[in-house]
Amino acid sequence: MELPDKTHQLLQGIHVPSIQMPHRQAKMRQALRLVLENKRQTGNIGLNLNTMKLKFIAPVAIVALVAVVFVSGVIPGFGTVAPQVKAQAILDDAKVAVTQVSEDVRQDLQKLVQDDNLMRLLDEAYTSKSLEYVGAVTADVDIDAQSNSNTLLKAVLQEVDQVSDFSPVADYNQTLVAIKIDKGDLIDFSQARLLRYTNHDNLAVVLAINQDNLPIFKVILMQNKPANAL
Amino acid sequence: MDLQEEKNIILKAQKDPQAFGLLFDKYYPKILNYVSHRVSSVMLAEDIVAETFYIALDKLWQFRWQGVSFSAWLYRIATNLISQHYRHQHKKPTFSLDDWLEKTGHELVDDGDLSQELINAEEELRKHTDFIEIQKKLQQLPERYQTVITLRYFEDKKIREIAEILGKKEGTIKSLLSRGLGMLRN
Numbered sequence: 001m002e003l004p005d006k007t008h009q010l011l012q013g014i015h016v017p018s019i020q021m022p023h024r025q026a027k028m029r030q031a032l033r034l035v036l037e038n039k040r041q042t043g044n045i046g047l048n049l050n051t052m053k054l055k056f057i058a059p060v061a062i063v064a065l066v067a068v069v070f071v072s073g074v075i076p077g078f079g080t081v082a083p084q085v086k087a088q089a090i091l092d093d094a095k096v097a098v099t100q101v102s103e104d105v106r107q108d109l110q111k112l113v114q115d116d117n118l119m120r121l122l123d124e125a126y127t128s129k130s131l132e133y134v135g136a137v138t139a140d141v142d143i144d145a146q147s148n149s150n151t152l153l154k155a156v157l158q159e160v161d162q163v164s165d166f167s168p169v170a171d172y173n174q175t176l177v178a179i180k181i182d183k184g185d186l187i188d189f190s191q192a193r194l195l196r197y198t199n200h201d202n203l204a205v206v207l208a209i210n211q212d213n214l215p216i217f218k219v220i221l222m223q224n225k226p227a228n229a230l
Numbered sequence: 231m232d233l234q235e236e237k238n239i240i241l242k243a244q245k246d247p248q249a250f251g252l253l254f255d256k257y258y259p260k261i262l263n264y265v266s267h268r269v270s271s272v273m274l275a276e277d278i279v280a281e282t283f284y285i286a287l288d289k290l291w292q293f294r295w296q297g298v299s300f301s302a303w304l305y306r307i308a309t310n311l312i313s314q315h316y317r318h319q320h321k322k323p324t325f326s327l328d329d330w331l332e333k334t335g336h337e338l339v340d341d342g343d344l345s346q347e348l349i350n351a352e353e354e355l356r357k358h359t360d361f362i363e364i365q366k367k368l369q370q371l372p373e374r375y376q377t378v379i380t381l382r383y384f385e386d387k388k389i390r391e392i393a394e395i396l397g398k399k400e401g402t403i404k405s406l407l408s409r410g411l412g413m414l415r416n
Contacts, residue, residue, distance in 0.1 A: 007415040011383040017358045019266050025258050214313040
């Protein structure tokens with residue numbers, strides 16, 4: 001192979017930075033462990049292969065669900081969940097708990113969250129964690145009064161506690177918070193991915209929407225649906 | 231860990247996902263460095279690496295041993311995620327929450343050790359000015375050239391290994407490298 005010599009040599013001679021992050025590696029390892037625990041508890045698809053039944057039935061359930069959503073002719077990705085009886089029969093077999101979410105709720109979420117990635121994550125949260133939608137509220141928080149993002153989020157949740165019936169929010173340690181900064185078309189979504197790595201009972205997606213340079217916090221609230229409600 | 235040991239761990243992990251931790255520990259640093267070299271941000275790289283291992287864990291039951299290191303699969307997943315990131319970025323510009331908080335004067339603080347580690351890693355990445363210079367030029371090339379050049383020169387992979395990672399023939403990799411280097415030179 002003929003190589004452009006100088007470029008080849010330059011690249012071969014360059015000192016490539018090497019990064020080590022053992023603490024963050026350990027944190028991520030722990031997060032993956034939580035995924036395992038969560039999946040074992042919920043009997044979720046793909047991962048828990050201890051039962052052969054799950055291995056084969058779960059993909060069928062997914063295909064069936066998708067098919068029903070498309071057949072129903074509603075908006076792909078945001079369509080209504082399949083008719084309860086039919087879906088539940090499939091899901092019972094697959095031992096996957098899915099919360100039935102009405103089209104109104106989905107549209108409500110869609111207005112708040114114009115981001116496909118977040119919606120995908122929320123969908124996963126619904127399907128894998130049997131979360132139910134509680135509501136969406138606006139939290140009035142003075143961002144300048146907060147010393148860091150942790151206190152900011154805590155203040156947001158405290159405010160949510162004041163203005164809603166979402167009492168489990170009071171237990172901050174049991175509440176998973178995903179924050180999304182929406183500034184026109186600018187979105188950082190890295191934090192929301194944490195959704196996948198936690199096993200908390202409650203979920204609050206905090207959207208910090210920049211309006212006239214003042215952040216307004218919209219909070220989507222979800223909580224674990226009791227098993228017997230499914 | 232030789233290939234046979236690795237195969238045994240994968241087979242074990244397919245039945246008992248806890249065993250996946252051994253693979254994670256072995257390959258996390260390599261995949262983190264690879265992604266960091268591609269995307270110029272440790273924070274973003276960490277996010278992509280998390281996604282990489284999540285997908286690997288989730289799809290492990292589909293993995294079929296073909297006598298190739300497990301890392302080839304991880305590199306391929308990471309490469310696909312990097313591509314997705316760039317495609318998404320073109321459609322919808324993104325910015326870092328940290329940067330935004332910094333610009334607006336708000337401090338983002340989390341666990342001290344974890345934060346400091348990230349800062350150190352970002353600094354390590356930035357202090358290699360020659361590397362950054364090359365990386366900037368590299369990022370102007372089409373993605374397929376970025377991938378092969380990064381794997382060959384930054385990750386020190388052999389042509390055969392790159393072919394395994396990308397699922398292409400060795401001749402194709404050689405051609406991509408040659409053309410990529412030519413474009414870089416010009």
